[in-house]
């Protein structure tokens with residue numbers, strides 16, 4: 211007679227079924243703070259909405275634009291009743307009036323600081339210009355708050371494969387030197403080429419469906 215060891219089955223989420231849930235201008239208008247949520251943050255034009263669309267295979271789900279500052283609300287997408295992705299408004303859109311900018315930042319800060327169902331942050335940076343002031347600010351905040359961060363170096367298709375990896379090594383080295391590497395992982399990504407999707411999905415599974423963590427942990 212053999213003893214079968216119980217192993218938790220990894221929960222592999224189906225990102226193709228993501229649906230738009232709601233948009234919220236402020237924290238009070240967000241859906242109920244329960245279940246698990248992962249937020250996509252980054253400077254304007256970094257490719258947040260495009261990355262969510264690439265995950266779903268639906269280019270019309272999150273609105274993307276050549277004009278930075280397209281996403282001005284906190285947009286919620288549901289994978290299931292208790293699992294959500296959040297497309298945050300981008301930072302650094304110069305053409306928006308100062309008062310409006312301050313207002314967004316206040317709502318963004320409130321969301322990040324108070325949302326208890328937030329399990330991780332995907333921080334997107336254009337691979338050609340990573341670790342700008344806003345990125346370092348967000349990383350510092352997340353590391354101090356103990357929130358895990360997965361950095362997506364986006365638009366990797368703009369660099370050849372070798373240089374894209376070099377850019378990743380440079381970012382890994384820089385965040386280590388800054389003492390901001392605790393709980394932080396880095397990968398290259400391209401929405402247009404759908405490159406790096408599997409890796410991103412594994413990270414999201416580990417955050418949103420924790421029993422998947424052991425089987426598909428770090429790589």
Ligand SMILES: Nc1nc2c(ncn2[C@@H]2O[C@H](COP(=O)(O)OP(=O)(O)OP(=O)(O)O)[C@@H](O)[C@H]2O)c(=O)[nH]1
Pocket residue numbers: 252253254255256257258259260261273274275276277278279280281282298299300301364365366367368399400401402403
């Ligand atoms: N070549 C290339 N272009 C990309 C990629 N991802 C996004 N883009 C382009 O970059 C621009 C901005 O993309 P968005 O996804 O709208 O960026 P965002 O971060 O959501 O911007 P905001 O909503 O303004 O904060 C669009 O023109 C996209 O088509 C990528 O992987 N490769």
Ligand SMILES: [Mg+2]
Pocket residue numbers: 258259260273274280281297300
């Ligand atoms: Mg957007």
